[in-house]
Amino acid sequence: MEKVSTPDICDDHESSLRVLDSIFNNYGGNKQFFGEVVTVKCHEDNSLVKEQANQPGEGKVLVVDGGGSLRRALLGDMIAEKAVANGWAGFVIFGCIRDCDEIAALKLGVKALNTIPLKTDKRGIGDLNVAVTFAGHTINPGDWIYCDNNGIVISETKLPE
Incomplete structure (x- = not known):
């Protein structure tokens, strides 16, 4: 599937x-x-986001439940650049990002609630590959996510090309 609609x-x-x-x-x-x-x-700690961006992405999408916080950015340009270099398709963040102009120039999909210039503290707190619930639905590791300017849809399985 080259183009998502x-x-x-x-x-x-x-x-x-x-x-x-x-x-x-x-x-x-x-x-x-x-x-x-x-x-x-x-929550207001992007340690696991950074750790995952440094791993091979293999075309996957990192879905980050930041609790909807608008107080700290969970993604910035340096982590986003690492994600591109490691083959991630994108991020969906229930929270904020920063460095939005730099991120806009990258070959990476990024959906988030908003922007804020403040970075997070790195406390190493968070959970990897757990069910997350926001925006009206639960998203599970291994689901498939499809994003464009119209919205975001989730499927339990990969959709046919």
Whole structure:
């Protein structure tokens, strides 16, 4: 699947999808992206986000449940650049990012609630590959996520090309 169209995906697979509430903004250079889900649950500490961005992404999408906090950025340009270098397709962040202009220039999909210039503390606190719930739905590790300017949809399995 080269091009993602969430309206077309919904037309073809509506009964098997979860459509997240429309609360996210696009920040990455790739406005359309998809991949298998890896989850991180953290609050104002992006230690696990940074750790995962440094791992091989293999076209996956890191879904970060930051508790909806608008007080600290869970992604910045340096972590985003590492993610690109390591083959991640993108990020969906229930929280904020920073360095939005630099991130917009990267070949990476990034959806987040908003921006803020403050970085997080690094306390090493968070959970990897646990079910996360936000924007009206639960997202599980291994689900598939499809994102574009129209929204975000989740499938339990990879959709046909």
